[in-house]
Amino acid sequence: MKMVHKAAEVGSPLIFLSTHKSLLDGILLPFVLLSQGLGVLRVAWDPCTCSPALRALLRNLGGLFLPAEASLSLDSPEGALARAVAGAAVEQLLLSGQPLLIFLEEAPGAPGPRLSALGQAWLGLVVQAVQAGVIPDVTLVPVAIAYDLVPDSPGDVHHAPAPLGLWTGALAVLWRLRSYWGCNRKVCVRVHLAQPFSLQEYTTNARSCWGDRQTLEHLLQPIVLGHCTSVPDTEKEQEWTPVTGPLLALGEEDRLLVRRLSRHILNASVASSAVMSTAIMATLLLFKHRKGVALSQLLGDFSWLTEEMLLRGFDVGFSGQLRSLVQHALSLLRAHVVLLRLHQGDLVVVPRPGPGLVHLARLSTELLPAFLSEAVGACAVRGLLAGRVPPEGPWELHGVELLSQRELYHQVLLLLHLLPRDLLLLQPCQSSYCYCQEVLDRLIQCGLLVAEETGSSRAACDTGRQRLSAKLLWRLSGDFSDSDSDDFEEAQGRCFRLSEQSRCPDFFIFLCRLLRPLLKAFAQAAAFLRQGQLPDTESGYVEQLFKFLQTSAQEDGLFEYADPKLAMSAVWTFRDLGVLQQTPGPAGPQLSLSPEFASQDSQDKLEQFIRQFVCS
Known part of the structure; x- marks a missing residue:
């Protein structure tokens, strides 16, 4: 907050760009920031999330709504007029120095991509005003908001929540105040602000790393x-x-700038977000203690996972005595867990089987940013070992196999390309090869990989100076020499093996399971190609796949991947991969199987490629 106040003193308008966890965020965040002396915020609202009555009230209170006509085509007079009005409004807002709040994520529960098209449209108007010289610069502030229980979370996780109405919004706020005063279970919310930065400075530096x-x-x-x-x-x-009208009105280079700036800010927001107790509890129950766990052991695991989060530089949104924290998290998740009392006085906590596990899986994704590098590396190692030793074989057998650095990089790259960018949230300036280096470093630091020493003069674990191609070279910190004396083949020939420490098998499986819901949904989507009804519209095929995921989940008991958002992510990934092709049809664009994947053999290869990364 001190850095934000210092940035406000410079005189540039503050643009807060936030994650979006609840429909009440637009009401809560202005009050929080106003209480910190940052003035009255103007909020860019999504009209689809508000009822007409609430929309009229918010507009009178200073809320901003992008006209629906702004998304019309460039040659539409109504669209051009709406975009001109919206641009003029943003220019006047910036000239007056008022802070503006924009949500970069889609509304919670909304189908579609993670990055909000509306948020990018508002950010594009800000960028356009600065590029036109209306104002010299603006200060961008990434914001993260986290709840241990989202206030408007629907009981049915398969459908988006209804638009927020005037009375429902007021009742939700009053209900949470009542909870805070002790009449009901208390719910915590944390707001974090990341490092503010200049739009002009980012623009100057970003264009140099576009490849x-x-x-x-x-x-x-x-x-x-x-x-x-x-x-x-x-x-x-x-x-x-999707690219909406306000972005289409910008030049191609400015559109690319807005897209990459949005991903950069969302990455910073997610990295600074607090991890709540319910997310830690859901992760433990779903991926470590699926069949149940004694409360005494759950206390120890909760403490362990909290320490792992803090060691990775992530904040947690709770404090207090360990037993009270665990009891609080279980009380908030009581609809999804079963508590069994033993004769010895201990309790056994069992996740309630059924579709409710999707809710626990969605909560567990809050931990994924902290463990993503290790999870990607563990799944890549799992893929390397899948063809050599049985997946269920003893850990000692896995530790015998040597894994070359070249193989590890190759396998990590394959998985990185398969995973959606909305999940990875890599910074636009970070290359995949640099991320491979980070993955390998993390696996060594957490003790899962041990370097196999060779006869080389350099230790095998020295990963500071190596390269993958002639274009890339990692050097030790502070070494700016232009020497090319490093032996590339030597660097690529280094080998590693899995550690034989007693804690490693459980931690390795835990990391692999963090990505299991997504990878399992992708594998099932590949299997569904044999029986899906094509051609079909995109929404129709997503609905087909989702019903298949639900049926498969009933059979194998892994309900966490029966999620419509994962079904949509799988369909979009397969479309990008060329498995599905889009063709025009009478009722709109139609999806059909591409010729390359029309044969049974190609479909089997796709499923086998994905399943190598899936942990049981």
Whole structure:
């Protein structure tokens, strides 16, 4: 907060760009920031999340709503007029120095990509005003908001919540105040502000790191089908957020700037977000103690996972005595857990089987940013070992296998390209090869990988100076020499093996399971290609796949992947991969199987490629 106050003293308008966890965020955040002396915020609202009555009230209170006509085509007079009015409003707002709050994530429960098209439209208007010289600069402040229990969370997680009405919003606020005063269970919310930065400074620095990108179809499809084995030395191009009228009105370079700026800010917001006790509890119950756990052991695991979060530089949104924290988290999750009392006085906590596990899986994604590098690395190692030793084999057998650094990088790159960018949230300036280096470093730091010493003069665990191609070279900190004396083949020839420490098997499986819901949904989507009814519209095929996921979940008991958002993510990934192709139809665009994946053999290769990363 001190940095934000210092940035406000400079005189540039403050633009707060926030995550979006609840429909009440637009009401709560202005009060929180006003209480900290940052003035009255103007909030850019999504009209779809508000009832007409609430929309009229918020507009009178200073809320901003983008006209629906602003999304019309560029040659539409109504669209041009609406965009001009919205742009003039933003310019006047910036000239007056009033702070503005924009949500960069879609409303909670909304189907579609994570990045909000509306949020990018508002940010594009701000960028346009600065580029036109209306105002010299603005200060961008990433904001993260986290709840241990989202106030408007629907009972049915498969459907988006209804638009927030005037009375429902007031009742929700009063109900939470009543909870705070002790008449009901207390719910905690944490708001975090990341490092403010200048838009002009970001614009100057960002353009220098824009490189060429290729589609997922060109990067991954030849490897899936076995046509080649090497991954091209380029980045993945994947944009799921639709481009609306306000962005189309910008130049191509400015549109790219807004997209990458949005991802950069969302990355900073998520990295600074607090992890709540319910997210830690849901993760433990779903991925570590699926069949139940004694409360005494759950206390120890809760403490362990909290320490792991703090060691990775992530904040937690709770404090107090350990037993009270665990009891509080269980009380908030009581609809999804079963408590069994033993004769010895201890309790056994069992996650309630059924579709409610989807709720626990969604809560567990709050921990994924802290463990994402290790989870990607663990799944990549799992894929390497899948063809060598039985997945259920003893850990000692896994530890015998040597894993070369070249193989590890290759496998991590394959998984990185498969995973959606909305999940990874890599910074636009961070290359996939640099991320591979980070993954390997994390696996060594957490003790899962042990370097196999060779006869080389350099220790095998020295990962500071190596490169993957002629374009990339990692050097020790402070070494700016232009020497090319490093032996590339030597660096790529280094080997590692899995550690034989007693804690490693459980931690390795835990990391792999963090990505299991998504990867399992992708694998089931590949299996569904044999029986899906195509051609069909995108929404129709997503509905088909979701019903198949529900049926499969009933059979194997892993309900956490029966999520409509995962079904949609799988369909979009397969479309990018060239498995599904989009063709025009009488009722709109139709999805059909591409010729490359029309055969049973190609579909089997795709499913096998995905299942190598899936942990049981």
